[in-house]
Amino acid sequence: MLTFQDETIYWWKGNIAPPHDLNKWVYLVDSFVRHCIQRYGLNEVQHWYFEVWNEPDLEGVCWTGTKEEYFEFYHATANAIKSISPELTVGGPALNYGTALQKTWLSDFLTFCEQNEVPIDFISFHMYSEYIDAKEPISTGLTEIKQAAFYQEIIQSVQETLDHANRRDLDLHVTEWNFSLSSRNLIHDTMFMGPFIIKHVLDTIGKVQSLGFWTFTDIFEEFLAGTSIFHGGFGLMNMQGLKKPSYYAYSLLKKLGSQILKNGEQYIITKQNEDIQILAFNYCHVDQLFTEGDWSGISEKDRYNVFDLKEQISLEITLHNLSGNYKYTHYQLDRKHGSVFDEWLEMGAPESPSIEEINYLQKRSGPVIRTEHIVLDSSFQATMEIPTFGVQLIVLQKII
Numbered sequence: 001m002l003t004f005q006d007e008t009i010y011w012w013k014g015n016i017a018p019p020h021d022l023n024k025w026v027y028l029v030d031s032f033v034r035h036c037i038q039r040y041g042l043n044e045v046q047h048w049y050f051e052v053w054n055e056p057d058l059e060g061v062c063w064t065g066t067k068e069e070y071f072e073f074y075h076a077t078a079n080a081i082k083s084i085s086p087e088l089t090v091g092g093p094a095l096n097y098g099t100a101l102q103k104t105w106l107s108d109f110l111t112f113c114e115q116n117e118v119p120i121d122f123i124s125f126h127m128y129s130e131y132i133d134a135k136e137p138i139s140t141g142l143t144e145i146k147q148a149a150f151y152q153e154i155i156q157s158v159q160e161t162l163d164h165a166n167r168r169d170l171d172l173h174v175t176e177w178n179f180s181l182s183s184r185n186l187i188h189d190t191m192f193m194g195p196f197i198i199k200h201v202l203d204t205i206g207k208v209q210s211l212g213f214w215t216f217t218d219i220f221e222e223f224l225a226g227t228s229i230f231h232g233g234f235g236l237m238n239m240q241g242l243k244k245p246s247y248y249a250y251s252l253l254k255k256l257g258s259q260i261l262k263n264g265e266q267y268i269i270t271k272q273n274e275d276i277q278i279l280a281f282n283y284c285h286v287d288q289l290f291t292e293g294d295w296s297g298i299s300e301k302d303r304y305n306v307f308d309l310k311e312q313i314s315l316e317i318t319l320h321n322l323s324g325n326y327k328y329t330h331y332q333l334d335r336k337h338g339s340v341f342d343e344w345l346e347m348g349a350p351e352s353p354s355i356e357e358i359n360y361l362q363k364r365s366g367p368v369i370r371t372e373h374i375v376l377d378s379s380f381q382a383t384m385e386i387p388t389f390g391v392q393l394i395v396l397q398k399i400i
Contacts, residue, residue, distance in 0.1 A: 007064045009061070009062065010221070010222050012221060016061070016062055016063055016064050017063075017064045017065060018063075018064075018065040018069050018070075018073055019073075022072075022073070022076055025073075025076070025077070026076055026077070026080045029077055029080045029081065030080050030083075030084065033045075033050070033080075033081055033084050033088070034084060036048075037084070037085075042085060042087070045088065046085065046087040046088055046089070047089075048088075048089065049089050049090075049091065049121075049122060049124075049173065050081050050088065050089060050090045050091070051090075051091060051092050051094055051124050051173075051175060052073070052074045052077045052078065052090065052091070052092040052093065052094075053070065053073070053074070053092060053093065053094060054094045055094055055095065055096045055126070056070040056073075056092075056093055056094070057093070057095050057096055057099040057105050058096055058099075067105065067108065070093065071108075071109065071112045074092055074093065074109075074118065075112075075116060075118045077090070078090045078118055078119045078120065079118075079119065081119075082119045089121045089122065090119060090120065090121055091120050091121050091122035091123060091124060091170070091171075091173070092120075092123075092124055093106075093109055093123075093124070094124045094125065094126065094175055094176070095124070095125040095126065096125075096126055097125060097126055097127050097128065097131075097154045098131065100125045100154055100157055100158050100161075101153070101154060101157045103157060103160070103161045103164075106123070106158065106161045107161055107164065107165060110161070110162070110165040110167055111165070114165070114167075120170065121170065121171065122170055122171040122172070122173050122209070123158060123162065123170050123171070123172055123173070124172075124173045124174070124175045125154070125158055125172075125174060125175075126174065126175065126176035126177060126214075127150075127151050127154050127155075127174055127176075127177040128177065128178060128179070128180060128181045129145045129146055129150060129179050129180060130144065130145050130146075130180060130181050130182075131144055131145075131146050131150070144291055144292060144293060145180075145286060145290060145291040145293075146291070147285060147291075148199065148200075148283070148285050151177075151200055151203070151204070152203060152204075152207075155172070155174075155204065155207050155208060158172060159172070159207070171209040172207070172208040172209060173208065173209055173210045173212070174204075174208055174210065174211045174212060175210075175212040176212055176214045177200075177211055177212065177213060177214060178213065178214045178215075178234055179192075179193065179196055180232075182232070183218075183220055183222070183223055183226075183232065183233050183234050184226070184231060184232045184233075185232045186230075186231075186232040186298055186299075186300065186303050187232065187286070187298070187303060187306075188232045188233060188234060188235075188244075188246070189230040189231075189232060189233075189238070189244055189303070189341040190245070190303050190304065190339070190341055190342075190389070191245045191333075191334060191335045191339040191341070191342060191389040191390075192245075192284075192304075192307065192389055193244065193245050193246040193249065194245035194246065194248065194249045194281070194333055194334075194339075194389065194390075194391045195249075195281035195282060195283040195389055195390070195391055196246075196249075196283065197213070197246055197249035197250065197253075198249050198252070198253060198279065198281045198283075198391060199281060199283045201249075201253055202263060202268055205260070205263065213236065213246075213250075214234055215234040215235050215236075216235060216236055216237070217233075217235040217236065217237045217238070217239070217241075218231070218233030218234065218235035218237065218238045218239045219235070219239055220233060220234060220235070225239065226239065227351075228300060228351055229242070229344070229351070229352075229353060230300075230341050230344060236250070238340075240353075240358050241362070242340050242358070242361055242362060242365060243340065243362075243365050243366065244340060244341065244365075245333060245338075245339050245340075245341075245391075248333055248338065248365075248366055248367060248391075249333075249391065251366075251367075252279060252331060252333070252367065252391060252393045253279070255277060255279075255331075255393060255395060256268065256270045256272075256277050256279060257270035257271045257272030257273075257275060257276075257277050258270070258271075258272055259271040259272065261276075266280055266281060266282065266283070266313060266315065266386075267279060267280035267281070267315060267317075267384075269317075269319070273398075274398035275395065275396060275397050275398055276319060276322070276380070276394075276395070276396040277393065277394070277395050277396075278317055278382070278384075278393065278394040278395075279391075279392075279393045280315050280384050280386055280391070280392050280393075281386065281390065281391045281392075282310065282312070282313050282386040282387060282388055282389060282390045282391075283389075284307050284308055284309060284310045284388055284389070285307065285308055286306050286307055286308070287306055287307060287308045288308075289306070290306040290307075300349075301345060301349055303341075304335075304389075307388075309388050310388050311388070312385060312386060312387045312388065312390075313385075313386050314383060314384070314385050314386075315383070315384040315386070316381075316382075316383055317380075317381065317382045317383070317384060317394075318379060318380070318381050319379060319380040319381075320378065320379045321378070321379070322376045322378070322379055322380045322396070323376050323377060323378055324375070324376060324398060324399070325373065325374075325375055325398070325399040326373075326374050326375075326376060326380075326396045326397060326398055326399060327371060327372075327373060327374075327395075327396075327397040327399055328371065328372050328373070328374045328394070328395075328396060329369065329370070329371045329394070329395040329397065330369070330370045330371070330392065330393070330394050330395075331367040331368070331369055331391075331392060331393040331394075331395075332367055332368045332369075332370075332390070332391075332392050333366070333367040333368075333390065333391045333392070334386075334387050334389060334390035334391065335387070335389060335390075336387075337367065337368040338364070338365055338366045338367050338368055339365075339389075340361055340364065340365035343361055343364040343365065344361060347360070347361070367391075367393070373399075374396075380396060382394060
């Protein structure tokens, strides 16, 4: 029979209990951080973020100790890291979003840090669309899917807690986020994820310092491997390395400039030196039945029947004070252009595709690109016709 301090989680038996000997834990942390510094150098490691634990607010799930035990655990860990170098960055507590919304847990944590002079450089938390009340047993499962604004409500709640504690000096990091908590949510593979990611990344500009997408690939150690190549895994890529629309959402975001000219509801216009970037998207949310937990409208092949489908949008773009020679590049990503899940359906949805079929899908994934040389006299005009779930990017590269 497991004792209180021997409990684990998942098949690989990750420890979720307070350590038997806190001094040994501190020694482990000290040794690990010093090893990192010896290998990579202090100049590199001081740019890292040391996050202490994962969702300790979910007692009995990711942490079997009490809230107070976590506070002491964090205290010892943070001191161990800072004793090596005060330039190292440490924080937490990687809260579940339900707890972040309730504010009390985080407020108590900040009070503990203040009263005990505990070092803390940032606050971290997680965000998903499904809402689970942290006061209810975890076995109640997925209760509902919130509207798209839910993510901003979570961030605002954390900001309000920091305001009340007079700690707006702390950076905010979302160290885990995705649409669903489930690694079998079939929506994760679809074109929906393209505008979903772009919308929420743009909505959080200036509000958080980072968004850590969960996860890179569908090769996921917490559960068994999926039975289909598109089984709804968390990843930006599936198990065969096929890049999903979520991957290309980040790829297109990476092409934006550092100067924001305008950030609208369905688009953003940026500038980098003399180059201009226009990124637009057509987002629609899941329908009422799906938000209430009725998933009967979705299946392995039919995954778009659970959305409040919107019509194609038409954006008229006019930019003034642009003259000279430009390379015009247009990227188009939608269900008919580069969505690997939809290409898989078009192929016939083979459950165990051959190497040839995988290679074919790799070539068919990603935005369709069109380029041309244009000469601007004083302004640039374009009409962007974007279907539901579509994403388009126009890049104007000044030719010197």
